[in-house]
Amino acid sequence: MPSNAQRSEEFIRFSPLDRLLHMVVMIGFTGLAVTGLSIGLSSTAPARLLIALVGGAEHAAWLHRFFAVITYLCVVVHGLWFLYYRLVLGGRLTGPHSVAPSLKDLRDFRENLDYFLGRRSAPPEFDRFTYMEKIDYWAIFIGMNTMGITGLVLWFPEFFTGFLPGFFVNIALVLHFFEAVLAVLVKFFLHIGLAHFRPAVYPADTSIFTGRTTREKMMEEHPGQWRSISGSEKPTGKP
Amino acid sequence: MSGKGWIGLGLAAGVILLLAVVKAPLTTPQQKPSGTTPDKLVCLDCHRQANIHTNEGVATSRQFCNQCHEKEDTRRMVDGTAVSLQVPAASFADSPHRFDACIHCHTDVARSPHRTETGAQCRGCHSVHGEGDARSPHLRVDCQACHFPSEFVRMDKAAGRVRLDRRDDRGRPIALVTHGLADVSSESSCGRCHHAENTVGAPASVLPAKSALCVLCHPSALTVGHPIFWAALLVLVAGLLLMLRFWFLGRVQGEEHALHRKISLSADALWLTLFSRRFFTAARVLILDIVLQRRILKESVQRWSMHSLIFLAILARLGLSLFTGLVFAFHPDGDLALALIDKNHPFTAFVYDFLGLCILLGVLWAAVQRFWVRPAHVKTEIEDNVALWLVGALALAGFLTTGARLLLTGVPAETAVHSFIGYPVSRVLSTLPVDWRSAYPVLWYVHALLGAALIAYLPYGKLKHMFNVPLTYWIEEVWGLKKQPRV
Numbered sequence: 001m002p003s004n005a006q007r008s009e010e011f012i013r014f015s016p017l018d019r020l021l022h023m024v025v026m027i028g029f030t031g032l033a034v035t036g037l038s039i040g041l042s043s044t045a046p047a048r049l050l051i052a053l054v055g056g057a058e059h060a061a062w063l064h065r066f067f068a069v070i071t072y073l074c075v076v077v078h079g080l081w082f083l084y085y086r087l088v089l090g091g092r093l094t095g096p097h098s099v100a101p102s103l104k105d106l107r108d109f110r111e112n113l114d115y116f117l118g119r120r121s122a123p124p125e126f127d128r129f130t131y132m133e134k135i136d137y138w139a140i141f142i143g144m145n146t147m148g149i150t151g152l153v154l155w156f157p158e159f160f161t162g163f164l165p166g167f168f169v170n171i172a173l174v175l176h177f178f179e180a181v182l183a184v185l186v187k188f189f190l191h192i193g194l195a196h197f198r199p200a201v202y203p204a205d206t207s208i209f210t211g212r213t214t215r216e217k218m219m220e221e222h223p224g225q226w227r228s229i230s231g232s233e234k235p236t237g238k239p
Numbered sequence: 240m241s242g243k244g245w246i247g248l249g250l251a252a253g254v255i256l257l258l259a260v261v262k263a264p265l266t267t268p269q270q271k272p273s274g275t276t277p278d279k280l281v282c283l284d285c286h287r288q289a290n291i292h293t294n295e296g297v298a299t300s301r302q303f304c305n306q307c308h309e310k311e312d313t314r315r316m317v318d319g320t321a322v323s324l325q326v327p328a329a330s331f332a333d334s335p336h337r338f339d340a341c342i343h344c345h346t347d348v349a350r351s352p353h354r355t356e357t358g359a360q361c362r363g364c365h366s367v368h369g370e371g372d373a374r375s376p377h378l379r380v381d382c383q384a385c386h387f388p389s390e391f392v393r394m395d396k397a398a399g400r401v402r403l404d405r406r407d408d409r410g411r412p413i414a415l416v417t418h419g420l421a422d423v424s425s426e427s428s429c430g431r432c433h434h435a436e437n438t439v440g441a442p443a444s445v446l447p448a449k450s451a452l453c454v455l456c457h458p459s460a461l462t463v464g465h466p467i468f469w470a471a472l473l474v475l476v477a478g479l480l481l482m483l484r485f486w487f488l489g490r491v492q493g494e495e496h497a498l499h500r501k502i503s504l505s506a507d508a509l510w511l512t513l514f515s516r517r518f519f520t521a522a523r524v525l526i527l528d529i530v531l532q533r534r535i536l537k538e539s540v541q542r543w544s545m546h547s548l549i550f551l552a553i554l555a556r557l558g559l560s561l562f563t564g565l566v567f568a569f570h571p572d573g574d575l576a577l578a579l580i581d582k583n584h585p586f587t588a589f590v591y592d593f594l595g596l597c598i599l600l601g602v603l604w605a606a607v608q609r610f611w612v613r614p615a616h617v618k619t620e621i622e623d624n625v626a627l628w629l630v631g632a633l634a635l636a637g638f639l640t641t642g643a644r645l646l647l648t649g650v651p652a653e654t655a656v657h658s659f660i661g662y663p664v665s666r667v668l669s670t671l672p673v674d675w676r677s678a679y680p681v682l683w684y685v686h687a688l689l690g691a692a693l694i695a696y697l698p699y700g701k702l703k704h705m706f707n708v709p710l711t712y713w714i715e716e717v718w719g720l721k722k723q724p725r726v
Binding site: 012015016017019020088089209210211 | 499503506507509510514
C-alpha cells in the first residue's frame with residue numbers, strides 16, 4: 001500500500017501479487033499473440049516458420065490453450081483479490097487510489113491536451129493511475145474476458161452448440177481473430193508507448209517488476225497521489 | 240482432381256459397367272443361393288483397394304465386407320460346430336466406429352487366405368492408457384478384453400497376454416462378432432476378470448488407482464482417488480496450515496492483527512530474493528545443502544550416508560515418477576513412455592526395486608543406530624519411532640506387494656527377475672498355501688494405508704523437518720543469519 005515507506009525514498013506501488021500477475025500475463029499474452037497469430041495467419045511465411053519451430057499446428061494449438069489458461073487464471077485470481085480486498089480488508093474499489101474510471105479522468109484528459117498544446121504550464125494532477133494507465137488496464141481486463149468467451153466457444157464447440165445455434169461458432173471465430181488483432185495493436189501502441197517509450201520512463205518503467213517507485217517519480221507522475229500521502233499543498237498548475 | 244483421382248474414377252466406372260454387364264447371369268436361378276460365393280467372379284470384385292481416407296471409400300469398403308458378413312449363413316467350422324460370422328449391424332448403431340472402414344482396425348484381413356494374424360488393431364488411432372494417467376497394470380491385457388462386450392477372457396500363455404476368449408465358459412466356440420463397446424465407466428464391467436475364481440491372474444477385487452499422493456514413490460494420476468487418500472490429504476493440508484499459522488503468529492511492528500501485512504511482507508521478501516542475485520544463493524543452498532545434504536555430511540559421514548539412503552532414494556523415485564508423468568502426458572505411445580509405465584520393464588523394475596532397497600537399508604541402519612548402538616547425541620522420542628516404523632513398514636509392504644503381484648499375474652521368470660527383490664519374494668510367497676487372488680488386494684491396501692498414513696503424518700511428527708529445515712537453511716543463507724549446528 002502506498003503509505004508503506006520501505007526505505008527513505010521508496011514507495012510500494014505494486015503488491016507482490018500484482019507483480020506476479022503482471023509477469024504471468026506478460027508471458028501468457030505474448031505466447032497467445034505469437035501462437036494465435038501464427039494459427040490465424042497460417043498462410044504467411046513467418047507463421048509457417050513459428051509453427052514449424054513449435055512442432056506443428058497441433059502443438060501450437062496446445063500451447064495457445066496453455067497460455068490462455070494461465071492468462072485467464074490471472075483474471076480469476078485478480079477478481080478474487082478484489083473480493084478479498086473489498087470484503088476482508090474493507091478497502092475501497094473506487095476513489096483516487098483505484099483503477100476505477102472517474103470524471104476526473106475526463107478532466108485530466110482535457111487538461112493534458114491543453115498541456116500538450118501549450119495552454120498549460122504543467123500536466124494535470126494525476127492520481128495513482130493516470131487515465132492512460134486506466135485505459136491500458138481496462139483494455140486488457142475486458143479483452144481477456146471477451147477473448148476468453150469466444151475462445152471457449154472455439155475450444156468446446158460441441159458443448160456450446162448444445163444450446164447455441166451453430167453460426168455462433170463462426171461468429172466466435174471472426175470475433176476472436178479481429179479482437180486478437182485489436183488487442184495486439186492496443187498493447188503494442190498503448191502499453192509499449194506508456195511503459196517503454198515515454199521519455200520519463202525510457203527504456204522501461206520497472207515499477208511493475210520491483211513493485212517500487214521513488215518519491216521523485218511519484219511527485220512527477222502521480223502528484224495527486226503524492227499530495228494525498230504527504231499532505232502537501234496543491235500547486236496551482238495555472239500558467 | 241489429381242491424375243490418380245481420374246484414374247480411380249475411371250476404374251470405378253469401369254467396375255460398375257463391368258458389374259452391370261456380368262450381374263445378370265450371376266443372379267439367374269441356376270446360381271447358388273445368395274450368401275455363398277458366386278462361382279463366376281470378376282478379378283476386380285475382390286482385388287481392389289478402397290481409399291478408406293474418404294467417406295466414399297469407407298462406404299464401398301464396408302459394403303464389400305458386408306457382402307458376406309451381413310449374411311446369417313456366413314460361418315466357419317470350429318470342432319464340428321458352425322460359428323456364425325455375421326456381424327450384427329445394430330452393434331454399430333451407436334458405436335464411435337460407425338464411420339470407420341472394417342480394414343481400419345482389421346488391418347490384415349484384406350488378403351488371401353482370408354485370415355488374421357494380429358486381430359483388430361486399436362493403437363493405429365488410440366493411445367495406450369493406464370491406471371489413471373501413468374503406470375499401467377493392464378499393459379498385458381488386450382484392449383478388447385475390457386472394451387468389447389464379450390464376457391469371456393483367457394490368459395494367452397504363449398503371448399503372455401489376457402485377451403477375449405473364442406470359447407465360452409463351457410468350452411463351446413463363440414464368435415466375437417458384436418462390435419458395440421462395453422460400458423467401462425462402472426467397475427462392474429471389471430468383474431469379467433476381477434473375481435475370486437479368475438484364471439487370468441487378476442486380483443479378486445478391483446483396486447483403486449494410485450493417488451497423486453503416491454507420487455513421492457510411484458508414477459500416479461493427477462487425482463486424489465480413494466477416500467483413504469482424501470482423508471490423508473485433508474490431514475496433511477490441515478497440518479501444513481497449522482504449521483503456516485505458527486510461522487505467521489509473530490507480530491509485525493507491534494501490530495496485533497496483521498496477518499495480511501505479514502503475508503504481504505513475506506511475499507515481497509520472497510519476490511526480492513527471486514529476482515535478485517540472492518536467487519543464486521538460494522539455488523546453491525537448494526543443491527548443496529538441501530538435496531546433497533552438505534551440512535549433515537560435514538557433521539558425520541555415517542549420518543549422511545544413512546540419511547541419504549532414505550532421502551535420496553525417495554527423491555530419485557519422485558523425480559522418476561514426475562518424469563514418467565511428463566513423458567506419458569506428451570508422448571504416450573513412445574517406447575520411453577511405455578517402458579516407464581510398465582512395472583515389468585527391466586529398467587523400471589530394477590530401478591524401483593533398487594531405490595526401494597536403499598530406503599529399507601537406510602531405515603534398518605537408523606533403527607540399529609537408535610535401538611542398539613545408541614550414540615550420545617541420539618535421543619529417541621516416540622515421534623522418531625513412528626516415522627521410522629512407518630517408512631520401514633511401507634517399504635516392506637511394497638516389496639511384499641510386488642512379490643505377490645509377480646506371482647499372481649504370472650510374469651515369466653526371465654522378465655520378473657529384473658525385479659531383483661520382488662522376484663525372490665514372489666518365489667518365497669509361492670510356497671505359502673495362500674490364494675493370492677484374494678490376498679493381493681489385502682497386501683495392496685496395507686501398503687496404500689501405510690502410505691496414506693505416512694503422507695498424513697508428514698507435518699506432525701519429526702518428518703516435519705522436510706519442510707522447515709530447508710526453509711531455515713534458505714532464510715539463514717539468503718538473509719545472512721547466524722548458522723547453528725543441527726543434530
